[in-house]
Amino acid sequence: MTIYHFVGIKGSGMSALAQVLHDMDYQVQGSDYDKHFFTQVALEKSGIKILPFDKENIQPGMTVIAGNAYPDTHEEIQEAMKLGLPIIRYHRFLGDFMQNFTSVAITGAHGKTSTTGLLAHVMRGAKLHHS
Structure with missing residues (x-):
């Protein structure tokens, strides 16, 4: 099963999309800054893993959903490119x-x-x- 990794998972749109995919039984995780954001509360309640940014988060077999705030030079996006993983920008995926x-x-x-x-x-x- 594909693991969706969100680069910038605490973003308002990204966190909502991560929760929707999680609720549809997809494997979801993501990374972001260590700073506390209100959007992470629901992610934590759902048990979605939130990691600090690190290229080691990116593993073979993942699909990377990249937040629009992060350029292609971001270390996780660079690692995904190196591994040949699908990288889909948030707006395109949505x-x-x-x-x-x-x-x-x-x-x-x-x-x-x-x-x-x-x-x-x-x-x-x-x-x-109608059910």
Whole structure:
């Protein structure tokens, strides 16, 4: 099974994607700065391994998802290149991944959270009636 390694796993989008993949039973780990970020709390609760940046984190057989904040010169990305591993930028991975799902966007100046909550409730009810 592929291990997804996230370079910059504590980023807001990266941490959310890591949790989604983890919840879909993929093996997930990642690295980031040692500084505490609020986004790591959910990762830790899920048991997702968070490592300090180090090229030794990169092992054969991994797929590397690289955060947009880290250039190709980053030591982990360089190691992945050296090992010939797939390196996919976050935005590209997310775009390809989302092709498997129907997505809905809630926009506007006011009421997005309330509308999202109501929509989630309605969709959950619709799913239960069609299961």
